[in-house]
Each structure stands twice: as C-alpha cells, then as structure tokens.
Amino acid sequence: MNVYAYFWRLLRSRPVWYTCNAMAWTVIYLMPIFPGLITKAFFDSLTLDSAAAYGTWALVALLIGAALARCASIFIGFVTDVHFRFRVGMLVRRNLLEHILKEPGARAIPCSPGEAISHFRDDVDQTEETVSWSVDAFGMLTFAAVSSVILIGIDAQMTLFVFLPLVIIVIGAQLATSRLQKYRAASRESTAAVTGAISEMFGSVQAIQVAGAEERVIGRFRQLNDARRQTMLKDKLMSELLNSVFSNTVNLGTGLILLLAGHKMRGGSFTIGDFSLFIYYLTFVTQFISNFGTFLTHFKQMTVSFRRLAGILQGSPATVLSARNPLYLDRRERQAAERQEHANGVEPRGKKAGESANGTPFEPLKLLEADGLTYRYPDTGRGIEDIRLSLRKGSFTVVTGPIGSGKTTLVRTLLGLLPHDAGEVRWNGRPVADPGNFFTPPRSAYTAQVPRLYSDTLKDNILLGHDDQGGRLERALHTAVLDADIERLQQGLETVIGPRGVKLSGGQAQRTAASRMLVRDSELYVFDDLSSALDVETERLLWERMFRERGDAACLVVTHRKAVLARADHIIVLKDGGIEAEGTSETLLAESDSFRKLWYGDES
Numbered sequence: 224m225n226v227y228a229y230f231w232r233l234l235r236s237r238p239v240w241y242t243c244n245a246m247a248w249t250v251i252y253l254m255p256i257f258p259g260l261i262t263k264a265f266f267d268s269l270t271l272d273s274a275a276a277y278g279t280w281a282l283v284a285l286l287i288g289a290a291l292a293r294c295a296s297i298f299i300g301f302v303t304d305v306h307f308r309f310r311v312g313m314l315v316r317r318n319l320l321e322h323i324l325k326e327p328g329a330r331a332i333p334c335s336p337g338e339a340i341s342h343f344r345d346d347v348d349q350t351e352e353t354v355s356w357s358v359d360a361f362g363m364l365t366f367a368a369v370s371s372v373i374l375i376g377i378d379a380q381m382t383l384f385v386f387l388p389l390v391i392i393v394i395g396a397q398l399a400t401s402r403l404q405k406y407r408a409a410s411r412e413s414t415a416a417v418t419g420a421i422s423e424m425f426g427s428v429q430a431i432q433v434a435g436a437e438e439r440v441i442g443r444f445r446q447l448n449d450a451r452r453q454t455m456l457k458d459k460l461m462s463e464l465l466n467s468v469f470s471n472t473v474n475l476g477t478g479l480i481l482l483l484a485g486h487k488m489r490g491g492s493f494t495i496g497d498f499s500l501f502i503y504y505l506t507f508v509t510q511f512i513s514n515f516g517t518f519l520t521h522f523k524q525m526t527v528s529f530r531r532l533a534g535i536l537q538g539s540p541a542t543v544l545s546a547r548n549p550l551y552l553d554r555r556e557r558q559a560a561e562r563q564e565h566a567n568g569v570e571p572r573g574k575k576a577g578e579s580a581n582g583t584p585f586e587p588l589k590l591l592e593a594d595g596l597t598y599r600y601p602d603t604g605r606g607i608e609d610i611r612l613s614l615r616k617g618s619f620t621v622v623t624g625p626i627g628s629g630k631t632t633l634v635r636t637l638l639g640l641l642p643h644d645a646g647e648v649r650w651n652g653r654p655v656a657d658p659g660n661f662f663t664p665p666r667s668a669y670t671a672q673v674p675r676l677y678s679d680t681l682k683d684n685i686l687l688g689h690d691d692q693g694g695r696l697e698r699a700l701h702t703a704v705l706d707a708d709i710e711r712l713q714q715g716l717e718t719v720i721g722p723r724g725v726k727l728s729g730g731q732a733q734r735t736a737a738s739r740m741l742v743r744d745s746e747l748y749v750f751d752d753l754s755s756a757l758d759v760e761t762e763r764l765l766w767e768r769m770f771r772e773r774g775d776a777a778c779l780v781v782t783h784r785k786a787v788l789a790r791a792d793h794i795i796v797l798k799d800g801g802i803e804a805e806g807t808s809e810t811l812l813a814e815s816d817s818f819r820k821l822w823y824g825d826e827s
C-alpha cells in the first residue's frame with residue numbers, strides 16, 4: 224500500500240464524519256463570497272446608477288450577519304473536525320497497538336520504547352493533521368472555483384494575476400518535495416533517538432551511577448541533542464522558506480492587480496465595485512494559497528510518517544494501520560458491542576476460567592508435545608534447533624544447560640512468545656495453530672527470567688485485574704513465600720513498588736512475578752530461572768509449597784539449581800541450541816559430562 228492509498232483509506236474510515244466535516248468547511252470557505260458581492264454592489268451603487276442601492280446601515284447589518292453566520296459555521300466546523308481527526312488518530316494508534324500486542328513477545332517492536340512512543344505520538348499526529356487539512360483543501364478548492372467563475376466574469380486577465388501564485392506554489396512545493404522529506408525524516412529520526420536515550424537513561428539510573436558513567440552518558444545525550452537541533456533547524460528552515468515563498472508570491476500578485484486595476488479603471492472598463500471585489504477575494508485567495516501550500520507540506524511530511532509507522536509492522540501489510548475497527552468511545556458503545564459478541568456466542572476476553580479468549584473450547588492438559596521446534600534470531604542466527612519434548616499432566620520437567628545454550632529461547636518459542644521457524648506444538652495430540660494466543664491462563668502461566676513489574680501497588684501487580692476469589696491471592700502469596708515479606712512492608716499489599724518494582728529486592732520481584740502466575744489457575748506453569756535471586760531456604764520452601772499446591776498441573780522449569788534438578792521427573796540438557804542429553808538426574812549424572820559439570824559446578 225502506498226501513501227495515497229493509506230490517505231484514502233483513512234478518509235473512508237469514518238465516512239459520515241468526513242462528509243460532515245468536508246461540508247462544514249466548504250460552507251466556511253464559501254461564505255466570504257457573499258460579503259464580497261455585497262461590498263461590490265455597495266460601491267457600484269455609489270458610483271454607478273445601480274438599482275441595488277444599500278444604505279450604510281443595511282450594508283453594516285448585512286456584513287455583520289455574514290460575519291456571524293461564518294462564526295457559527297466555523298464553530299460547527301471545529302466540532303466536526305475534532306470528531307473526525309481524533310477518531311482517525313485513535314484508529315491508527317489502536318490498530319498499531321493491537322498489532323504490537325499480537326506480535327510474539329520478543330518481536331513486538333523493532334525499536335526502543337522511546338522511539339515507539341515517538342511513532343505513536345508524532346507520526347500519528349502528522350497523519351491526523353494531514354487528514355484534517357484535506358477538508359480545508361477541498362473547501363478552498365471549491366472557493367477558488369466559485370470565486371474564479373465570478374472574477375473571470377468580470378475580468379479574465381486580472382483573475383489570472385490573482386490565481387497565478389497558486390500555480391507557482393504547486394510547482395514550488397513539488398520541486399521542494401524530496402528535500403523536505405529528507406529533512407523531515409532526519410528530524411523525526413533524531414527526535415526519536417533523543418526520546419529513546421531519555422527512556423534508556425531513566426531505565427538504568429542505577430547502572431549509570433554504579434559504572435560512574437554520568438559524564439559519558441550526558442556527553443552522548445548532548446551529542447544526540449546537537450544532532451537533533453541541526454536536523455530540526457533544517458526542517459524548520461525549509462518549511463518556513465516554502466511558506467515565505469508562498470506568501471511573497473501572493474504579494475507579487477497583489478502588486479500586479481493594483482497596477483493593472485489603476486490602468487483599467489482609468490479606461491472605464493473596471494468599476495470601483497469590481498476593484499473592491501478583487502481586493503476582498505484576494506485576502507481569501509491568499510489564505511487559500513498559503514493553506515493549500517500547508518496541506519501539500521503536511522502531505523509530504525505524512526509520507527515520511529507513514530513509512531516509519533509501516534516499519535513498526537515488521538513486514539505485515541500497511542493496511543493494518545487504516546483497518547476499519549470500532550473505537551468504543553463511550554461505555555454504551557462498548558456495552559452494545561459486548562451484547563453483540565454475546566449474541567454471537569463469543570465470551571468476552573478472560574471472562575470465564577475454562578474458556579479460551581477466542582471462544583475455542585478449553586481442554587485440560589493430558590500431553591503437551593513439541594516436535595522439531597526451531598527458532599533462530601534473525602540478527603545473530605543463534606537460537607534453538609529441532610527440539611523435541613513432551614510434558615504429561617502433573618509432570619515436572621527441567622530445562623538446563625550452560626549460559627546462552629537456548630533455555631529461554633526454548634520456553635519462549637514453545638509458548639509462542641517467539642515465532643517458530645519450523646516444528647509443531649501439540650496440545651493433547653492436536654496441533655496448536657497460534658501458540659501466542661493459546662498459551663494463556665487457564666492453559667498456561669509463565670514467569671519470565673526478568674519479571675515485568677509496574678509502578679502500582681503490590682496487590683495490583685499480582686492480580687493485574689484478576690478477581691481475588693476464595694482466598695486465591697493469599698494462597699498464591701503463601702506458595703511463592705512472599706507472605707512474610709508483605710507483613711514486613713508498612714503498607715502491606717497496598718505498597719506502591721515504584722517503576723519496574725525498584726522498591727523490591729531481586730528475590731521479592733521474582734516471587735511477586737511467581738505470585739502473579741500462581742494466582743491464576745493453570746494446567747501448565749512455566750518458570751524461567753525463578754530462583755536465581757533466592758536464598759537456599761526460601762527456594763527450598765518455594766518448591767516444597769509449589770509441589771504441594773500445584774495439583775495436577777505440569778511444570779516446566781528453567782534452572783541449573785541442584786535442589787530443583789533433584790526433584791525433576793525429566794531433565795533436558797541444552798547445548799548450542801540443541802538437546803545434548805535428557806533423562807533423570809541419576810541417569811544424567813552417570814551418562815552426561817555436561818550435566819555433571821552443571822551439577823558439580825553448582826555445588827562448587
């Protein structure tokens with residue numbers, strides 16, 4: 224899809240609002256036609272023997288009436304514009320966010336969070352702005368068409384001088400296009416780099432302090448800002464240069480009209496009324512010309528924004544951005560949609576345990592299998608290759624192996640957080656088509672190696688909107704051995720844990736993430752290196768309680784801790800992305816060198 228198709232699809236995304244908006248602004252732009260004609264008639268009545276003679280007060284009343292009508296129509300125009308433009312902006316943001324949330328975890332965005340924020344903010348704003356200006360362009364063209372018919376009827380040569388600047392502007396804007404696009408792309412890129420650096424600095428304050436790298440970080444930030452200043456300056460300069468060319472061309476046109484009008488009026492072929500009409504319309508034609516130039520500039524800038532937004536889609540078609548989706552701007556719309564979904568037999572997301580989010584029936588786990596599972600990171604070519612595993616209901620399986628052997632990649636690929644390049648995952652013998660959507664509670668719950676916590680209360684971090692029914696939260700806290708820690712916190716579960724949970728220790732953060740997982744009933748629990756920040760006693764308690772509480776759920780655990788390895792029904796030893804050995808701890812101790820190293824390494 225190219226930028227014209229993108230633009231066209233957005234205009235058609237909300238056709239009623241767009242039509243109302245275009246009509247309102249066409250009326251607004253057409254309105255000055257009438258005061259112009261009234262003024263012309265008035266001056267002609269003074270100088271010629273005209274039938275349409277107005278008194279001064281009648282003229283004033285007519286002009287005030289026209290101004291009030293224009294004010295009222297501008298008010299209506301702003302209402303329709305606000306409704307249309309913000310719907311378009313929201314639609315693009317909504318579609319982009321939906322796409323990101325559907326992408327497998329590790330591929331969600333191809334840039335830093337700061338850059339993504341800049342895409343969501345600046346690039347969508349640019350789209351919104353251009354779409355909104357398109358109604359002005361339409362209204363202004365209508366005004367130009369009507370006024371040129373009137374003016375040509377009076378004097379074709381003079382009309383040419385009024386509209387000549389328009390031709391120059393369109394040509395000028397076209398010629399400046401590629402340069403303007405280049406400058407705009409550079410300024411957007413440098414802004415994104417600065418935003419990205421800010422978010423990285425905020426995210427790693429402690430690491431910067433520990434490394435004593437404040438000076439260097441600030442130096443780098445200064446460099447990025449300097450680069451931004453330069454690119455922004457070029458961008459602004461180019462835009463202003465174009466604007467000044469546009470308005471000075473208009474001044475040139477005005478001068479030409481004055482010269483020509485004087486000459487023609489002396490010859491008697493041009494009346495004072497005609498002159499007043501030309502001058503009156505000229506103001507609006509001037510506005511039209513510079514606004515039209517602004518619209519063209521916005522359109523060129525939107526081309527850059529469109530490319531950047533399409534980049535976030537990582538190969539998915541750009542039509543995703545402009546797909547016509549509901550926005551649910553008020554509660555009634557949302558409720559009506561839910562009623563409709565219900566009538567169609569689709570349960571709202573996460574409503575019932577035992578039913579999947581997409582309405583497919585839930586089936587308790589008997590056997591989970593992976594066959595030939597392969598994923599390689601595109602940039603490093605590292606990952607996992609041809610993994611085969613099976614997890615039975617109630618089993619406890621451990622994945623272990625040296626650093627970088629592919630343990631995390633394996634669990635993430637199995638759960639659909641990374642898109643597998645080859646292989647198949649089967650749940651009770653049936654292939655799982657979309658693991659990313661399939662492996663969610665009540666089927667499976669997952670704790671990542673680095674827990675994602677939010678600046679909210681401990682309780683909300685654990686529940687994440689889930690109901691705390693029947694002491695579920697209390698049980699999860701107990702199993703995760705977090706209950707004693709909470710008693711020591713002054714505000715207990717209501718303690719706000721700071722951005723990314725900075726107010727918690729590493730072990731507390733891990734156990735908070737584990738509680739979040741355990742508060743949801745699941746058939747399969749997946750832990751990635753849960754106990755790396757736990758002391759021996761806490762870890763022992765955690766696994767003991769986990770074994771007691773998990774019921775029939777299967778567990779898949781990434782670890783190299785002996786206490787966990789010793790309890791496993793089955794151990795998979797990974798090396799360089801492949802399975803090097805597997806079995807129980809006894810068989811592996813007897814047969815696998817790598818396993819012995821991991822086992823005794825842990826002891827040493």
Ligand SMILES: Nc1ncnc2c1ncn2[C@@H]1O[C@H](COP(=O)(O)OP(=O)(O)OP(=O)(O)O)[C@@H](O)[C@H]1O
Nearest residue numbers: 600602603605606625626627628629630631632633
């Ligand atoms: N996002 C990524 N992009 C590119 N390569 C990656 C990425 N993440 C991991 N890798 C590479 O893939 C390989 C497997 O990484 P993975 O994180 O799965 O190992 P691991 O066994 O879990 O390591 P650890 O014990 O340190 O957690 C490593 O060689 C790593 O460098």
